[in-house]
Amino acid sequence: MKTISKVLKKDHLKSLLRKLAKDRQLVAPVRNSYGDTLFTEIEALDGVEIDLDNQAQSSLKSFLFPQQQVLFEYSTDQGSAPVYKAIDSDGPTVFFGLRSCDLAAILYMDVIFLKEVKDPYYRQKRENNILISIGCNEPFSNCFCRQTKSGPFMEYGFDLQLTDLGDRFFVETGRAQGEEIIQQWAHFFSPASKEDEKAQYQMRLEAQGNFKRQVLVDLAIRKLKDDLVPEEVWSKLSSRCQDCGGCAYICPTCTCFTINDRKISTDSGERIRTWDACTFAGFTTMAGGHNPVDMKQNRMKRRFMHKLYYDVKSHNRTSCVGCGRCVDMCFGGVDIIKFINMVGQGEI
Amino acid sequence: MNNIYLPNSAIIKEVIDENEQIKTFVTVFRDEMFNRSFTYEPGQFMMVSIPGLGEAPISISSTPTRPGALHLSVRKAGSLTNAMHQLQAGDYLGLRGPYGRPFPLDIMGKDLLFVAGGIGLAPLCSVINYCLDQSGSHGKKIILYGSRRPSDIAFQSDITAWQKHSNVTCLLTVDQEEPGWSGSVGLVTSLLHNIDLNCDKSAALVCGPPVMIPPVLQQLKKNGFTDENIWTTMERYMKCGVGMCGHCHMEGEMVCVDGPVFNKAELNSLKLET
Ligand SMILES: Cc1cc2nc3c(=O)[nH]c(=O)nc-3n(C[C@H](O)[C@H](O)[C@H](O)COP(=O)(O)OP(=O)(O)OC[C@H]3O[C@@H](n4cnc5c(N)ncnc54)[C@H](O)[C@@H]3O)c2cc1C
Ligand code: SF4
Ligand code: FES
Numbered sequence: 001m002k003t004i005s006k007v008l009k010k011d012h013l014k015s016l017l018r019k020l021a022k023d024r025q026l027v028a029p030v031r032n033s034y035g036d037t038l039f040t041e042i043e044a045l046d047g048v049e050i051d052l053d054n055q056a057q058s059s060l061k062s063f064l065f066p067q068q069q070v071l072f073e074y075s076t077d078q079g080s081a082p083v084y085k086a087i088d089s090d091g092p093t094v095f096f097g098l099r100s101c102d103l104a105a106i107l108y109m110d111v112i113f114l115k116e117v118k119d120p121y122y123r124q125k126r127e128n129n130i131l132i133s134i135g136c137n138e139p140f141s142n143c144f145c146r147q148t149k150s151g152p153f154m155e156y157g158f159d160l161q162l163t164d165l166g167d168r169f170f171v172e173t174g175r176a177q178g179e180e181i182i183q184q185w186a187h188f189f190s191p192a193s194k195e196d197e198k199a200q201y202q203m204r205l206e207a208q209g210n211f212k213r214q215v216l217v218d219l220a221i222r223k224l225k226d227d228l229v230p231e232e233v234w235s236k237l238s239s240r241c242q243d244c245g246g247c248a249y250i251c252p253t254c255t256c257f258t259i260n261d262r263k264i265s266t267d268s269g270e271r272i273r274t275w276d277a278c279t280f281a282g283f284t285t286m287a288g289g290h291n292p293v294d295m296k297q298n299r300m301k302r303r304f305m306h307k308l309y310y311d312v313k314s315h316n317r318t319s320c321v322g323c324g325r326c327v328d329m330c331f332g333g334v335d336i337i338k339f340i341n342m343v344g345q346g347e348i
Numbered sequence: 349m350n351n352i353y354l355p356n357s358a359i360i361k362e363v364i365d366e367n368e369q370i371k372t373f374v375t376v377f378r379d380e381m382f383n384r385s386f387t388y389e390p391g392q393f394m395m396v397s398i399p400g401l402g403e404a405p406i407s408i409s410s411t412p413t414r415p416g417a418l419h420l421s422v423r424k425a426g427s428l429t430n431a432m433h434q435l436q437a438g439d440y441l442g443l444r445g446p447y448g449r450p451f452p453l454d455i456m457g458k459d460l461l462f463v464a465g466g467i468g469l470a471p472l473c474s475v476i477n478y479c480l481d482q483s484g485s486h487g488k489k490i491i492l493y494g495s496r497r498p499s500d501i502a503f504q505s506d507i508t509a510w511q512k513h514s515n516v517t518c519l520l521t522v523d524q525e526e527p528g529w530s531g532s533v534g535l536v537t538s539l540l541h542n543i544d545l546n547c548d549k550s551a552a553l554v555c556g557p558p559v560m561i562p563p564v565l566q567q568l569k570k571n572g573f574t575d576e577n578i579w580t581t582m583e584r585y586m587k588c589g590v591g592m593c594g595h596c597h598m599e600g601e602m603v604c605v606d607g608p609v610f611n612k613a614e615l616n617s618l619k620l621e622t
Contacts (some may be wrong), residue, residue, distance in 0.1 A: 028528055036371075071353045072351075072353065072354055072572060074399040074400075076399050076400075081357040081359070081440045082357060082399045082440060082442065084354050084355060084399075084442070086351050086353075086354055099411065107551070113592060115591070117352060117590045117591065117592075118352075119352070119592060120350070120351045120352065122355070171431050255592070255594070256593060256594030257587070257588075257592075257593050257594070258593065258595070259353075259402070259403065259588065259593070260402060260586045261399065261400050261401060261402045265398045269399060269400050271353070271399075271402075276593070276594070276595075278594060278597070283585075283595065305600075306600075308599070310599075310600035313600055314600065324407070
């Protein structure tokens, strides 16, 4: 598909979002009164500070795959069959201001939840979404999306991708729906001039050089593939893991979950799905206590192997999208950058 | 849209007491049209649930060649399976599935050696009866089944039928004798020493408790079976059954969709100790 390029004045942004959010929820990075920037559902745009200067601390994961979600309610009645009533997910959303890594993470979740077997709850939340991403002229302090090939700009997956050009955004379309938006709300957009195109090209080029950290992802992938990671790397890292699951919860592509029943009364209740973390001790424990993945060391190994090796093997790309969020999250310092660089530099 | 997480209600028609630990539930889906159209392959499993207690993966022990009722043989292992043991004919179970990669159909016509221990005979029952029901399948079938004690021997009615079948050799062994037992005593591996099969043209299917698998696989290798011809099922903790929740992950494979049936060569390539 040929992309269409336009320019959107920053003054017009909220008006456009107001239009798009008319029959959809709106989610964007919002700076709250505590100074935290979080992806937030916006009820009314007035007075809300959409923050495009800082990286959202949270990812978009919870909007498509909530931390806790009721799958269905059940009721039982002596002598008759139980009744199961599925709970619908809420409707379509405009996701605005997602970064390339956030977008790549959604595309990865699509791979997990929308394969031959479709997850009905994810699908409901994902259907009819509008994705408006913004490229990163200045990657944030822990970003390494260039090495995970998921940024700082994306080539696909978005409806509209913005580039900040100071007083205006350069706008590219990535899907038919993006074109429709530009056509339907034509009066917000103006044609992109040759200068705009040049400026955008320049921004993209410079962004590649603006990363603050050197993270040797490809080298780590190769070493994992060739089984060249010494056991000491795993043992050293796992000795500082506190088993809190924070890395998995904050990670936009950690999608493991558990399912449990909650009784509401003797004859009714609900089945609930909750985020889980493969680094937890009980994750693989089977009835009778037999655990095929014993020891913290092996559990940590599984998480990093999954992100950097198994997913490369099965989907041809890492499921780490290089957002750097786990770096700030882990107080033991056993984040993925630490691991990658330990492996890459042979430093133990 | 079809909601994969919603169980279908099935009514329990009969409960067979296999032994102190194992009961077989003969179940029929409440929705008759669904019941008629429901089909599966030997080796697949169902997610079985009781509202309020959750779900567990249970192999289908019946064969699709005998449609109408689905057999689930359940060993008491914890909260859900204990609660299932309280159920009686007329009660309901929630079922979703069938899930998982079945045993390959192309081995069904070969000479087959089945080695099972305890509840491990459940998925193999499905394969064995499937093979015997196929007309034109004249391959030799050898069944070796180990139990703890003679009174623990499950699937009695199937065993009786197999022992009468001209194509079948069915040998039993127990760990501990009891009065009246005249059969063999010892591990199931001991039955493997004098097996009369042409290993090149046959396959072995092994299913049992984790402690049983490694010595059996070693003995089969000695007997001359190649890794490609040794099939087993892997057990992992499972929550979704459809390759999403991550719980059954095993060296890059999801046991619920890539297995639970694997051959030894596949397991070797995953660098798994077996
Ligand atoms: C493919 C497959 C086929 C199977 N087929 C059969 C079959 O045909 N017949 C049969 O009897 N069994 C079968 N099993 C085994 C059966 O699924 C288990 O015995 C069953 O899940 C036990 O459930 P429970 O609730 O009774 O056990 P519980 O011990 O009460 O366990 C409840 C759940 O919590 C988990 N758990 C236990 N301890 C912990 C912990 N410390 N932390 C976190 N979680 C924990 C358990 O793994 C279990 O799933 C099969 C298993 C698989 C994977
Ligand atoms: S592993 Fe860390 S850096 Fe990679 S996507 Fe997850 S949170 Fe971001
Ligand atoms: S049981 Fe959920 S992925 Fe296999």
